[in-house]
Amino acid sequence: MRSDIFKINGMTCAACAKAAERSVKKLDGVGEANVNFATEKMNITYDEAKVKKEDIINAVTKAGYEALEEMEWKEVTIPIDGMTCAACTKSIEKAIGKLTGIERASVSFASEKAVVKYSPKAIRLSEIKQAIAKAGYKALEIDNSNRVDEDKKRKEREIDLMWTKFLVSIIFALPLLYIAMGAMLGWPIPKAIDPMDFPLLYAFVQIILTIPIVIAGYKFYTVGFKAIIRRSPNMDSLIAMGTSAAVIYSIYSTYRISIGDFMYVEDMYFETAGVIITLILLGKALEAVSKGRTSEAIKKLMGLAPKTAIVMQDGKEMEIPIEEVEVGDIIVVKPGAKIPVDGEVMEGYTAIDESMLTGESIPVEKKPGDKVIGASINKTGSITFKATKVGSDTALAQIVKLVEDAQGSKAPIAQMADIVSGYFVPIVFVIAVLSALAWYLTGQSPVFSLTIFIAVLVIACPCALGLATPTAIMVGTGKGAEYGVLIKGGEALETAHKIRTVVFDKTGTITEGRPEVTDIVTTALIVRNKLLQLAATAEKGSEHPLGEAIVRGAEKENLETLRVEKFNAIPGHGIEVRIEGREVLLGNRKLMVERSIGLTELESESDRLAAEGKTPMYLSVDGQLAGIIAVADVVKESSTKAIKKLHQMGIEVAMITGDNRKTAEAIARQVGIDRVLAEVLPQDKANEIKKLQAEGKKVAMVGDGINDAPALAQADIGIAIGSGTDVAMESADIVLMRSDLMDVPTALQLSKSTIRNIKQNLFWAFGYNVAGIPVAAGLLYAFGGPLLNPILAAAAMSLSSVSVLTNALRLKGFKPYK
Helix, strand or coil: CEEEEEEEECCCCHHHHHHHHHHHHCCCCEEEEEEECCCCEEEEEECCCCCCHHHHHHHHHHCCCEEEECCCCEEEEEEEECCCCHHHHHHHHHHHHCCCCEEEEEEECCCCEEEEEECCCCCCHHHHHHHHHHCCCEECCCECCCCCCHHHHHHHHHHHHHHHHHHHHHHHHHHHHHHHHHHHHCCCCCHHHCCCCCHHHHHHHHHHHHHHHHHHCHHHHHHHHHHHHCCCCCHHHHHHHHHHHHHHHHHHHHHHHHCCCHHHHHCCCHHHHHHHHHHHHHHHHHHHHHHCCCCHHHHHHHHHCCCEEEEEECCEEEEEEHHHCCCCCEEEECCCCECCCEEEEEECCEEEECHHHHCCCCCEEECCCCEECCCCEECCCCEEEEEEECHHHCHHHHHHHHHHHHHHHCCCCCCHHHHHHHHHHHHHHHHHHHHHHHHHHCCCCHHHHHHHHHHHHHHCCCHHHHHHHHHHHHHHHHHHHHCCEEECCHHHHHHHCCCCEEEEEHHHHHEEEEEEEEEEEECCCCCHHHHHHHHHHHHCCCCCHHHHHHHHHHHHCCCCCCCEEEEEEECCCEEEEEECCEEEEEECHHHHHHCCCCCHHHHHHHHHHHHCCCEEEEEEECCEEEEEEEEEEEECHHHHHHHHHHHHCCCEEEEECCCCHHHHHHHHHHHCCCEEECCCCHHHHHHHHHHHHHCCCCEEEEECCHHHHHHHHHCCEEEEECCCCHHHHHHCCEEECCCCCCHHHHHHHHHHHHHHHHHHHHHHHHHHHHHHHHHHCCHHHHCCCCCCCHHHHHHHHHHHHHHHHHHHHHHHHCCCCC
């Protein structure tokens, strides 16, 4: 079975995603197909022996959409040496153009450069360079600064187009609404278009104002009517039918006015069509903006990798683009530089900050034989390592893949209005046709029947239905922002109220992510302050976080450092210094055992500190144990309160960490965690979330590091801490701007309030529509009551919109529980 990703264009709502999915699943040989409306992508697993890519693309095309094979194009500028005339450019273009995965190659003789657009999945940069060499020229160092992301550009164009359409429609909709309503409400309107004196001119002005609005919203008609033809009506179908009915009836009224029947001046609904199209275009523009951000997390992740690497070639150091690094290359990394690819240390000792990938704040010491991870930062020493994994095989690339997979597999929550409209639209249309036909057959005039037909369609107008969800979401997300809770869209709001388990990352989320001195234990040999002073003197200038914590601890107590006479770092163990003629050792248990220093006196204290999740650092003076300084990543003030609040809401709380179980359980006891997931590797965090989801739970993940990104994307709701990395924030559905964990229960409470509001809105919208349909169909008239005029039908529709907006505004009163 082969897995592929296709880009799906032309979808306008969740019902479209379902239609595209259904068409592909019908193909023999397709195992699984998942169309995600939010990312506009289809993840598909299929048997190549039974079904070809062309079959899949054709199936999507038949459903009315466009499928493109997912291919990330990159554009590079390659300087070329050896060209002598303009004819050389043609031979190079031809040589590159023959290769697989090349979309475009353009060579300039004047600038001596080739601009090549290629797919990294299909061809390597080194192969393009080889093709240039085979043609008899030399490719120089590549300029990677001009990379093009076609998908991002396409989305930006789409957003600009939606805003342009909205602006065009609102420019014409406002005067249209004023002219139509002004005549009824007695507002001042120009004498030349007074409906009582010049009814035909009044009608023509409205037609002129309506035409640009209909043109701006033409896609509602092309997509909506196509969906009806395919028997899978969506929200566009409702808009197209409702507005078309209003416009056609209004054009008929204009015709009646033109033949002298001036009573029809009251039967025009151009403004109904215009205002509906304008409001829906606004919603579509806002939707396009949020959808345009879906792939930014991936781009941020990719941006972590350094652009170049220093490789040893023929005994010399040479800087080359990272794309050209091959497995087996010997790479040199200096202090402060990023590790370019995954590999194994051959020479040198250093400490590497892997926090952007592991989330753990303490740098990891490395010696020959140890593994290093691409994109981590080399802190202290120079190292030489051998590349073992490059390109798409590196740990960073695998994390990128995990985020992409988790985003692609997350089923979009079908909007209630979209699902109901699948049944609502055809039912309303059938009722409208049957009602009109029934009245016509009972002897009523065609005009009477058409009035019934229009009244049913207008009262069942999608305006309130379209406003019900987005208005509540706009107010809800705005309210969240007031409290520092950034909710990225309606989908996150809809899911958050179902959460039953919240998983917190430990480092930087429950804890501060910065070690502090927590305990100082001394023997009879030394007093407390002297022990701290000696330790801070030994660690002065240290870049190790544990050493920095000791120095900060001494500074808080205003202790001055002494003069160091000798300094020796012992990798993986600690340090050896001479201070004022005294030999001082500071480090871990291994160092003390190696130097035969007895630890019996403080053994029980050491065990107690370790059981509390603290790191004990031993200090000896002249061969005698002097004491222990314990350092730990301290718990945030808000952690305990937030977890207590979540328990009150009936939510289970878990903690996930790469730390050992003893340290993790100590922190868990301190803050009241229900479940501990310890010793979890970065790439396995998403799997742990999957296991919880397999238990039937809706899971939220709260994290701050890049290593949390796949888990944030996998969880039903990803919540990122504002002080965390950009990638974590991009992968998450909700971002806590204040880094206060009390905002986690606030986000869940806000979601519950908003969803309750949306359900009320939908009830009102359907209530008005459904209750009005029998009246519009002439039920009251049949029993001697009044006939519902389409004007009143439009008024009922407007009233439902007003009630929905008013109800949504009630959310402004939301306050989090104290």
